[in-house]
Amino acid sequence: MTAMALEHCDLLIVGAGPAGMAAAVAAGPSGASIAVIDDNPVPGGQIWRDGPGASLPAAARTWRDALERHANVRVCSGTRVVAAPARNELLLEDAERGWRMRWNKLILCTGARELLLPFPGWTLPGVTGAGGLQALIKAGLPVEGERIVIAGSGPLLLAAAATARAAGAKVVRVAEQASFAAVAGFAASLLRWPGKAAQAVTLADPQYRTSSRIVSAQGGAQVDSVRLLQGGREEEIACERIACGFGLMPNTQLGRMLGCALTPTEAGAQALAVDARQATSLPDIHAAGECTGFGGSERALAQGTIAGYAAIGNKHAAKQHEAGRARWDAFAAQLHRSFALSPDIRRMPRPDTLVCRCEDVPFSALVDCSGWTDAKLHRRCGMGACQGRVCGDAAQFLFGWMPPAPRPPLSPARIATLAGLAGHDDVDRQ
Amino acid sequence: MSVPTLLLQIDGQPVRVKAGSSVAAALRLAGGMGVARTSVTGQPRAPFCGMGVCQECRVLIDGRRRLACQAVCTEGLRVETSE
Ligand SMILES: Cc1cc2nc3c(=O)[nH]c(=O)nc-3n(C[C@H](O)[C@H](O)[C@H](O)COP(=O)(O)OP(=O)(O)OC[C@H]3O[C@@H](n4cnc5c(N)ncnc54)[C@H](O)[C@@H]3O)c2cc1C
Ligand code: FES
Numbered sequence: 419m420t421a422m423a424l425e426h427c428d429l430l431i432v433g434a435g436p437a438g439m440a441a442a443v444a445a446g447p448s449g450a451s452i453a454v455i456d457d458n459p460v461p462g463g464q465i466w467r468d469g470p471g472a473s474l475p476a477a478a479r480t481w482r483d484a485l486e487r488h489a490n491v492r493v494c495s496g497t498r499v500v501a502a503p504a505r506n507e508l509l510l511e512d513a514e515r516g517w518r519m520r521w522n523k524l525i526l527c528t529g530a531r532e533l534l535l536p537f538p539g540w541t542l543p544g545v546t547g548a549g550g551l552q553a554l555i556k557a558g559l560p561v562e563g564e565r566i567v568i569a570g571s572g573p574l575l576l577a578a579a580a581t582a583r584a585a586g587a588k589v590v591r592v593a594e595q596a597s598f599a600a601v602a603g604f605a606a607s608l609l610r611w612p613g614k615a616a617q618a619v620t621l622a623d624p625q626y627r628t629s630s631r632i633v634s635a636q637g638g639a640q641v642d643s644v645r646l647l648q649g650g651r652e653e654e655i656a657c658e659r660i661a662c663g664f665g666l667m668p669n670t671q672l673g674r675m676l677g678c679a680l681t682p683t684e685a686g687a688q689a690l691a692v693d694a695r696q697a698t699s700l701p702d703i704h705a706a707g708e709c710t711g712f713g714g715s716e717r718a719l720a721q722g723t724i725a726g727y728a729a730i731g732n733k734h735a736a737k738q739h740e741a742g743r744a745r746w747d748a749f750a751a752q753l754h755r756s757f758a759l760s761p762d763i764r765r766m767p768r769p770d771t772l773v774c775r776c777e778d779v780p781f782s783a784l785v786d787c788s789g790w791t792d793a794k795l796h797r798r799c800g801m802g803a804c805q806g807r808v809c810g811d812a813a814q815f816l817f818g819w820m821p822p823a824p825r826p827p828l829s830p831a832r833i834a835t836l837a838g839l840a841g842h843d844d845v846d847r848q
Numbered sequence: 849m850s851v852p853t854l855l856l857q858i859d860g861q862p863v864r865v866k867a868g869s870s871v872a873a874a875l876r877l878a879g880g881m882g883v884a885r886t887s888v889t890g891q892p893r894a895p896f897c898g899m900g901v902c903q904e905c906r907v908l909i910d911g912r913r914r915l916a917c918q919a920v921c922t923e924g925l926r927v928e929t930s931e
Contacts, residue, residue, distance in 0.1 A: 457900055459920050464899065470851070470866040471873075496918070513914070531901045543881035543894035550898030554917065557898075558869030559876055639892060640881040659881075775896070775904065778889045802888075803903035808896075830903070830913075 422838040423517040427453040427492075429729055430508065430519060432499060432672060433527030435463020436715040437707025437722035439481045441525045444726025444735070446488035453519065454491065455510060457498040457829075461485060463529055463707075464549060465715045471585055472556035499672055500835055501826030506702065509826075509838050516835025523702050523729040526673050526690065527722060530666035530708035532574075533687075535812050536773050536781065537766040539635030540662070548578040548663030555585050562586035565657040567644045569593040569632040570664045572757045578661055579623050591655055592623050593630035593646050595664075596757050601628050604756035611749050613716075631763060635660050664759060666712040667811050673698065673705060674823045683711040684754040688820070695736055696725035704729050713750025720746055764816055773816070774809040776802020781816075790819040803830060856925040871916035871927055872898070872905050884916050885930045906930060 429445055431438045434456035442454050454461070460468045466478035485491060494512065501509040507520045532547040539545065546554060548570055555561055564587045568575050571594060579589045594601060608614050633645035633652060643656045668689040670680060679699035681691035689711040696704045706725035707718035720743040727736035767773065769782035777798040784793050790806075790813060793799040799813070800806030800821070810821040827836060852867040858878040865874045872895040876882035883892040884905045895905035895917050905916035908928040916927075 458918060469870065470868040531899065532897065534897065534902070541887070541891060541893060543883050543892055546895065547897050550896060553898035554870070554872055554895060557917065558866055558873035560873065775887070775893070775902065778887050778891070803906065804901060807901045
């Protein structure tokens with residue numbers, strides 16, 4: 419048995435995005451010892467990512483300040499979860515060390531990731547996710563003068579375009595796969611959420627096209643053009659960068675590894691199942707924010723607040739926030755209806771298009787597989803460093819395969835940290 | 849007011865970045881579209897998801913394998929792109 423540090427807290431929150439911050443702020447005044455861990459360098463999650471290329475909105479600072487005001491809340495940034503070595507315990511790792519954290523209550527606020535789908539040329543340097551491009555720019559990626567094409571689906575495309583333009587890029591096209599009718603219907607529905615309507619107006623973009631999807635990216639060592647299909651016509655546009663996102667997928671890995679039950683979302687993905695108090699199927703574990711289905715930061719804040727109160731046993735305060743949550747649940751439902759992916763998107767990969775970027779497995783090697791396990795065992799799909807996080811989502815969309823529950827380590831970890839699992843025979847070591 | 853910068857090395861080449869930049873941003877400043885690694889069949893790959901999911905940006909930072917998109921640059925950092 420190794421002598422690895424063992425720490426305790428009353429409440430452990432995984433994820434310091436809007437949901438995790440709200441949970442900590444709601445639970446803070448109880449005086450409980452609270453730890454918030456997040457793998458990013460600073461709190462804020464995907465939407466309030468800080469960096470030399472970010473201009474943080476006032477709300478982000480307000481929540482961050484609120485988090486700092488509670489001496490009983492400890493924020494551990496740059497920290498990821500590696501495994502669950504024992505009941506009510508997680509194995510954590512940062513750049514310096516690995517340690518075990520024991521908790522009485524756990525709130526999962528692990529957010530969402532982009533659905534990234536394969537098309538010819540998607541592995542070329544210069545292709546990123548749409549939210550991914552935003553994140554990279556906020557962290558200082560220079561894009562000044564670059565011609566950028568943004569393609570895929572959902573409001574995140576416009577947010578990415580605005581971020582790229584503010585950083586000096588020329589956004590030459592925003593290609594939305596949904597129809598004009600669907601997008602117009604969504605825009606009209608925003609009157610029910612005035613804050614969102616105001617935001618949409620500021621994001622309006624002259625290069626925006628509907629019923630438009632990506633065909634391929636061209637280039638040698640890097641992207642030099644993109645082919646788009648719009649209304650049956652193909653068009654080639656010269657560009658240095660392509661940013662593609664097809665909506666968001668709840669990040670359920672940690673919840674699944676712990677054994678939390680899942681539920682299908684309206685968008686066809688799987689999310690962590692929660693009840694009215696944001697409790698999962700397991701005692702002592704709550705979940706909030708986009709790991710329970712994606713729907714924006716306001717919904718994440720409402721859910722996080724409810725989860726924070728519920729976790730410290732303040733049912734009354736939790737209940738006060740249910741109406742706010744319902745309002746943003748309705749917004750999320752409208753979002754999913756409007757930006758549902760067209761079956762045409764499944765036709766993007768060609769036989770030689772790589773689906774698994776880690777093991778370089780082409781589409782043709784997967785078409786006759788019986789499912790995810792077959793693809794993994796016989797084609798090595800999902801066996802690389804990302805552990806199927808990218809190709810697993812893609813395969814679920816393309817072939818309807820449900821990825822099996824993840825096994826530890828949850829993310830690649832140092833040997834010294836994995837040694838912390840020694841002595842725990844109940845853990846399945848890979 | 850000038851923005852504070854710092855100096856690091858990428859594959860032995862000096863690169864100057866704004867303080868607070870990620871190593872992914874530094875890779876782009878070093879040239880090209882920020883290639884971080886080579887795939888199993890020898891193709892160049894650069895940061896893709898921007899959020900710690902795809903692992904396409906993994907590099908050696910002061911000898912440790914880390915994700916360029918989630919690592920913040922510090923003065924004198926030594927980054928090596930990887931196989
Ligand atoms: C790349 C990207 C960019 C986005 N940009 C915008 C935007 O500009 N505007 C907008 O309105 N919406 C944006 N969104 C949508 C956004 O996800 C939500 O609106 C909001 O951030 C959700 O809040 P959350 O707290 O549920 O999750 P998140 O904000 O995603 O926070 C979850 C946090 O948990 C961390 N985490 C997850 N798993 C682990 C683990 N195992 N160990 C440690 N830490 C972990 C993540 O790194 C993240 O910091 C973006 C989404 C993505 C994926
Ligand atoms: S860019 Fe995907 S993990 Fe860093």
